[in-house]
Amino acid sequence: xxxxxxxxxxxxxxxxxxxxxxxxxxxxxxxxxxxxxxxxxxxxxxxxxxxxxxxxxxxxxxxxxxxxxxxxxxxxxxxxxxxxxxxxxxxxxxxxxxxxxxxxxxxxxxxxxxxxxxxxxxxxxxxxxxxxxxxxxxxxx
Numbered sequence: 001x002x003x004x005x006x007x008x009x010x011x012x013x014x015x016x017x018x019x020x021x022x023x024x025x026x027x028x029x030x031x032x033x034x035x036x037x038x039x040x041x042x043x044x045x046x047x048x049x050x051x052x053x054x055x056x057x058x059x060x061x062x063x064x065x066x067x068x069x070x071x072x073x074x075x076x077x078x079x080x081x082x083x084x085x086x087x088x089x090x091x092x093x094x095x096x097x098x099x100x101x102x103x104x105x106x107x108x109x110x111x112x113x114x115x116x117x118x119x120x121x122x123x124x125x126x127x128x129x130x131x132x133x134x135x136x137x138x139x140x141x
Contacts, residue, residue, distance in 0.1 A: 099117070
């Protein structure tokens with residue numbers, strides 16, 4: 001589910017910024033600028049009722065600006081777009097709303113964080129009950 005959340009963010013970024021590379025793995029060298037790096041940071045899961053759970057996932061989107069000299073202006077402009085673009089993402093067939101959006105700039109890299117959460121039902125693979133088939137007919141037949 002965590003990877004599906006990252007995929008949902010990447011999909012939205014690609015729709016809005018088709019010409020900017022998007023990375024999801026660590027970048028050793030040859031980083032293209034401008035570019036995005038989408039990073040799953042942490043996840044929390046809470047048991048609710050019966051087999052229902054609520055999971056929240058914290059995602060970081062790093063923006064590496066082009067080296068034009070106006071890095072902060074460029075980063076702030078991208079931040080403004082990300083607030084709107086990442087408000088809703090798709091996780092599987094579910095449309096999920098983001099919350100707790102935060103931004104900051106660190107070492108000339110823009111970091112946009114947001115949390116996505118959803119309810120899901122856990123169904124154990126090995127059920128305690130076996131399936132039984134029967135051929136029961138009404139008494140009059």
